[in-house]
Amino acid sequence: MKIKGLLVMLIMLMVTSACSGNNGGSLPVGGESGGTDKPQAQAGNKKTVVIAVQGSNPFLEAAAEQFEQEHDDIDIEIKSYMAMPEASGGGMSAAISQADIEKYVQTVTTQIMAGKGSDLILMENLPLSKLVEKKVLVNLYDWMEKDSSFARSDYYENVFKAAQDGDGLYALPIAVNIDVIQGRADLLEKAGIEIDEGTWTWEQFKAISKKAKEQIGQEYYAFINVFPLNLLISYMEDNYAELVQPNGKVNFDSDLFREMMRQIKSMYDENVLQAEFTYDYDKAIFSQMTLSSPEETMRLMSADKYQFFKGPTSKGESSGIPYRSWVNLGLNSKSKVQQEAWAFLKFLLSEQIQQSPALSGFPVNKKIAEKRLDDAAAKLASGQLEYAFDAVEPAAAKKKAEEVKKLLEHTGAKLSLDFKVQSIAIEEFNAYMSGQKSAEEVSKLIQNRVTTYLNE
Template sequence: MNEKGLFLSLSLMVLLLAACSGNNAGGGDNPSMAAGQGAGGHDGAAGTLGGSGQPPAKEADAEAAGRKEGDGEQSGPVKLVFATVNPSAQLKASVKKYESLHPNVTIELTYTQTEFKDITSQEANIEKYITTTNAAMLAGKGPDLLELDLLPVDKYANRHLLADLNGLMEQDVSFKKSDYFANVLDNSEIGGGLYAMPLSYYLYGLIGDSGAIGKTGTQIDDKNWTWDEFSDVAKQLAQKGGNTTVLLSSPDYLLGEMVSENYPLYVDEANRKAKFASPAFTGLLQRIKTMFDEGIAEQVERSAGKGSIATYFQDMPVQSLSDYLYVMDAYEGHAKLYTKPHMPELGPGGYFQTNQTVGINASSPFKEEAWQFIAFLAAEEAVTVPADNTAVNYSISDISFGGFPISRIAYNKQIEQARKAGTVSTLPNGPADGVTVTADGPQLDQLDDYLTGAVHAVGKPSRIDEIVSEESEAYFKGQKSAEDVAKLIQNKVALYLNE
């Protein structure tokens, strides 16, 4: 493998750091905000959000803002409060542009952090955002719009604290779902409703050395393979090929990925029940441990210091077009993106994780106006990171302001520009600092298939992930049995779900 193997390993850590940083948005000093953690497939820190029920009525001063919801055309200016942890330069620029196009609308960004200082301060700001937003939402107050990447979307939806965006989409004659990656939108729903609009998303897959795999004669049907079939393929590759390591990852990371990717198998969100004390989960633990014990899988921590390791696959996210093209130059240019194996219960298909998710407070008197701004952000074609991200004092959220745009029109324009130029530059100040990479036509064609074939939502980091990681360590170190660990996880997750 060439030097880009190190980048592949580091990308795993960068994504986790980006997730903890709140991506591109954040929350505010304003006491009218609310909270949790996690989104997408599962929720985050719940606090007092367990259970279900209707939110308290909001006594909003809608008349002072121009009109009450349902009164028809507004009679005066509208002010939308948008809560984030740390708004990116791109979001600020989009607000200014939208306000210039809609003089009667003012968008106030409220947030807890103005610049990135260190991880400790970032964690404190995130916690502040979560706590204040949570309290406000439970009180029937809160902002009109809120960035949801760090908040418990499932629990908000169960308590009817967020507006269902599907209805607003249907009412908006200018919004055409065919202009967006509908596979992502449809599979981001909770109980039939879309409560968090993703402005972008990441792909999750395996980056493989297609050249080395081809030499072994091993046939791979990555569109349909399960983890059991992957284990069979891994053994064949280890026996036939020159590489002894098949997968570059780590036990806790791989377990966390599998739980997040197959969340419905382990958590019944609707009934607040955990399902970890099961043969399926203990079997998963045993499968992962066997892969590392036999050397088929290699620890990321051990490999990162080697500079190079002969491995067939690396488990990692693909966060943008430039990211994809960059990693495709790994393995001396023989890299290929493979769909991740799936659990038989969920069926085939690729994996994605939503990014930059935005929701509307169900108590907002300006839902239609709020939706119009979300639609503007989703359709925004200026999806590249703004020029001031090249400044020295960038924030960590600016690094992660990326992903594949939810707008197919914006994505198609990216592809057209890449094909015409023949090259793409990676993000300045990122892991691959402003590197120019070749935009290969066949690779771009393959990428489109993977983007449209992604149907399994990967949940974002949550307290459940922490519990699984903390308790599974004893099993991977040989200190406890899989059954004992599964029971501990079952009990702790059950307590969390019913807090």
């Protein structure tokens, strides 16, 4: 489970790096971390697949080791691009900083644009649409189609579809984390509030929260420990396809974006939210949640006082439950070992790897995701699920697991931002929130800076 904005350090990370935290990667395997190209041909017929990653991740490292044991003709080399060298020993890895993200984005983007770089590339924070437009990534649907041993129906195809750029799949999600709003059912019932999650907007969210405060007390807030920058990122993620359209059109100088900024500011001005940190978590009517595993989700669902909702949107409509990819890999179109790289991608989607305890999130393999949910429900019903809130009868536990399965089946809105675009928006948005510049001035500045960046 991840609760947005609970700790000051998390907020500071949002401010300085705007990093979502799901930067899959691994420890460097063989050779130094960094961005120099290495010859891929090895002695004899052995080939090397090089993977560019941002930081450390035991999942990829363990999967690479298992893959090499089963494929003695292929080596997997994982290159980490950190601004500062990673500490060795002790089993600890350094947190990813803004400098690390900037180095990764700049180095990897430059390499792949020049027709070089690694074979497989971790796509978090990279400008996916820009890379697709330049034809430097492979449409992975092509490999799925010509591989007779691969069946797309074994996976959540709605997740693949949401991850598309146009009609192609250029970044493959290995697992997903589901974003929801967790509501205090007891407080909403006390306030006499019912929510139509299929159509509610941020404006309705504000009105509902104000009504709830009037009924249950002004010391309650819609969210706690959610700051203006957190909301800006949420708004941008929900509307990114419209703000930066697939055809390259930039739409920040628009009523859509200006209204987003005004709505965010009004929630703090009208005391729906407070820009102060607190440990009094019981004063939150809602919480922004990321469901990060079947087991943790079932634990949360054991509490009667909590209820999950699809998050509000700007227009009251959405293409599905929003999700974040975990270990999201693209294939370099200039790679000389595409077949071997595809073999490793397919291995990451296999039942063997999708049930790994090191995998963070819900497996995209339907069979494994459903099995893990059923197992967690059985543990919940038998009292063996650690830290469960309340006792749950077997039939009720099974029903809760089925509800989560439906969430997965209706997951259809990928949340992601180009790191550079996000950084530009955050820099200029601060001037609006502080009253230094108007919404019109800020939206035009963001428009010009993002347009310049995308045209580079």
